[in-house]
Amino acid sequence: MKESVSHIQGVGPRAVEQLEVMGISTVEQLLEHFPFRYEDYAIRPIMEVQHDERVTVRGKVHSEPTLRYYGKNKARLTVRVLVDGLLVQAIFFNQGYLKNQIHLGDVITINGKFDRNRLMISGGTMKTSNQEVTGGLEPVYSVKGSIKITTLRKYIRQAFEQFGDQIGEILPHQLLSAYRLLNRRETLEQLHFPTDTVQLKQAKRRMIYEELLFFQLKMQMFRKLERQGEKGQQKRFNKEDLLVFMDKLPFELTGAQKQALKEILSDLTADHRMNRLLQGDVGSGKTIVAGIALYVNAKAGFQGALMVPTEILAEQHKASLKELLEPFGLRVELLSGSAKAKERREILGALKEGSVDVLIGTHALIQDGVDFHHLGLVITDEQHRFGVEQRRILRNKGLRPDVLFMTATPIPRTLAISVFGDMDVSIINEMPKGRKPVDTRWAKHDMLPRVIEFLKRELGKGHQAYVICPLIEESDKLDVQNAIDVHHQLTQVFPEFTVGLMHGRLSSDEKDCVMNEFAKNNVHILVSTTVVEVGVNVPNATVMVIYDAERFGLAQLHQLRGRVGRGQAQSYCILLADPKSDVGKERMQIMTDTNDGFELSERDLELRGPGEFFGSRQSGLPNFKVADIVEDFRVLEVARQDAAKLVNSEAFWKSNDYEKLRKKLEEQGVFQDQKLD
Structure with missing residues (x-):
């Protein structure tokens, strides 16, 4: 199975090169290159087909095909076909070559989406009477370069004939039996050459479980190896000091904050390294919990580091942590890229000698020359804003320091625990007392004059406003508002106020300058793209207007809404949207229904569908071939429980039943502690 694809009959040097372009160089890699979907060529009577269902039908060509070109290199071929006594219109996009293959009176087989109302099949494929029609499920593969799907299918079939008997089982008998799973050879064969939909479903079920079990085994083993390996640094501190510190806080912690703090303090005082994710909705008070952890860490004789994605956020953390910690004799410093050389030298010298207790900064913290005395x-x-390597460099500046990740992006609890299986997860799902929920309204674009009047009233009270647009400037392709035009319009509408503009093309310094002016109330309306999304605290801002709100996901809308409602005054979020789709309408409705980020994340999960929930944010997540952590989250949870039991059992490490499972994990570098971050 580890042999080169060149050993497969019919795969010559040119084909080897083509397959390498697709990342396939061994027989095993070829057999594990699974189809991403299947065309069902089982022919059905057209009267049984539901509206919008994908179907395969056979019929006689009733008219000469017509081919029309539109746009750049786009073509639409239309032909009428008599199917089961009904005259159906078949439409093929960008397949102009079919015109010469279709003749009046021919019998053809069409696969596509059926529009029952218009008696139309569109967006599909076609086979003539001369071409083989399997009458069943046909796999569709992703391909690159010049290789064709039909050629790839041929190579895979030949590989099965030559090497199929070498496909060994890697899951133990106990798991195969407990879940009634197909063996591995049957699974691969059914994924590539399904007998029917029932067998295909069973093959997918087995492969989904296998992929998720391996993912969870890796994380459970990283967790075990980390806890058994190098010990963490136990933090010993005077509990009386902590009680005095807590008594001086200007407010009482919520129940959720207390629970999260209890879990973090338990980690700090344990002999293993903390590796914890702290999830909390926008404004739920994660920063104060982090501040208390930094206080305990300092009182135990250690230094703390807080890395944030932007300089303005670093400035805000510096202000709040100085106020919190300096009355207790702790020194808090900010290391920013804009610090003057003399100031920077002084801070770095104090850090190295140990007189700085807490250092805050952006990625400037991971530069050479930033040396801690005892981190x-x-x-x-907002840990997802930093790369894995950046986070690792910061960790390595100390001797096995405890690590706490914070995020304001709520993830459903079951998913968080399963996906971040190598971390402990703490959740703050309760808002501080007295915080007023943001009043969220959905307005159509024709209601803009009323929105402008409302803005005037709020600005007249001395408050400020954000106005968010999906684009920086006008686009030929999208009919949506852009920040540059809106900035120009609002400057005219509000001549008595200062209107600022911020977008992703500005340099970091320019963005910081605009945000600082807004924070100081020198800018009254800030027109921006979503670069304003994370962490900025302007308590005087009471209105968030979002143009074309249907173009944003729920999580992003919620993050934007979280920029207001940070002061004592009632705040408002106005969603300007004319959604065309049911999903867009539902999204607007959900936003007006709830301010709870965790409830919203559950609804987001349902709405956005498989695979999109995490997007590219979580760099630690593998690309599964068959499994999907959202759609298959129940299997993910079962796999997590099974993996935890296995890793903590003696049999897993010693029994022959698990030898192949251990060997597969060894091949993937798990025992070398190649950690997912």
Whole structure:
């Protein structure tokens, strides 16, 4: 199975090169290159087909095909076909070559989506009477370069004939039996050459479980190896000091904050390294929990580091942590890219000698020359904004420091625990007392004059407003508002106020300058793209207007809404949207129904569908070939429980039943601690 694809009959040097372009160089890689969908060529009577269902039908060509070109290199071929006594219109896009293959009176087989109302089949494929029609499920593969799907299918079939008997089982008998799973050879064969939909479903079920079990085994083993390996640094501190510190807080912690703090303190005082994710909705008070952890860490004789994605956020953390910690004799410093050389030298010298207790900064913290005396706790805020390597460099500036990741992007609890299986997860799902929920309204674009009047009233009270647009400038392709035009319009509408503009093309310094002016109330209306999304705290801003709100996901809308409602005054979020789709309408409705980020994340999960929930944010997540952590989250949870039991059992490490499972994990570098971050 590890042999080169060149050993497959019919695969010559040119084909080897073509397959390498697709990342396939061994027989095993070829057999594990699975189809991404299947065309069902089982022919059905057309009267049984539902509206919008994908179907395969056979019929006689009733008219000469017509071919029309539109746009750049786009073609539409139309032909009428008599199917089961009904005259159906078949439409093929960008397949102009079919015109010469279709003749009056021919019997053809069409696969596509059926529009029952218009008696039309569109967007599909066609086979003539001369071509083989399997009458069943036909796999469709992703291909690159010049290789064709039909050629790839031929190579895979030949590989099965030559090497099929070498496909060994890797799951133990106990698991195969408990879940009634197909063996591995049957699974691969059914995924490539399904007998029917029932067998295909069973093959997918087996492969989904296998992929998720391996993912969870890796994480459970990283967790076990980390806890058994190098010990963490136990933090010993005077509990009386902590009680005095807590008594001086200007407010009482919520129940959720207390629980999260209890879990973090338990980790800090344990002999293993903390590796914890702290999830909290926008404004739920994660920063104060992090501040208390930094206080305990400092009182135990260690230094703490807080890494944040932007300089303005770093400035805000510096202000709040200085106020919190300096009355207790702790020194808090900010290391920013804009610091003057003399100031930077002084901070770095104090850091190295140990007189700085907490250092806050952006990625400037991971540069050479930033040396800690005794780093004990690393906190990363909005951790998905930093690469794996950046986070690792910061960790390595200390001797096995405790690590706390913070995120304001709520993830459903079951999913968080399963996906971040190598981390412990703490959740703050309760808002501080007295915080007023943001009043969210959905307005159509023709209601803009009323929105402008409302803005005037709020600005007249001395408050400020954000106005968010999906684009920086006008686009030929999208009929949506852009920040540059809106900035120009609002400057005219509000001559007595200062209107600022911020977008992703500005440099970091320019963005910081605009945000600082807004924070100081020198800018009254800030027109921006979504670059304003994370972490900025302007308590005087009470209105968030979002143009073309249907173009944003629920999580992003919720993050934007979280920029207001940070002061004592009632705040408002106005969603300007004319959604065309049911999903867009539902999204607007959900936003007006709830301010709870965790409830919203559950609904987002349902709405956005498989695979899109995490997007590219979580760099630690593998690309599964068959499994999907959203659609298959129940299997993910079962796999997590099974993996935890296995890794903590003696049999897993010693019994022959698990030898192939251990060997597969060894091949993937798990025992070398190649950690997912």
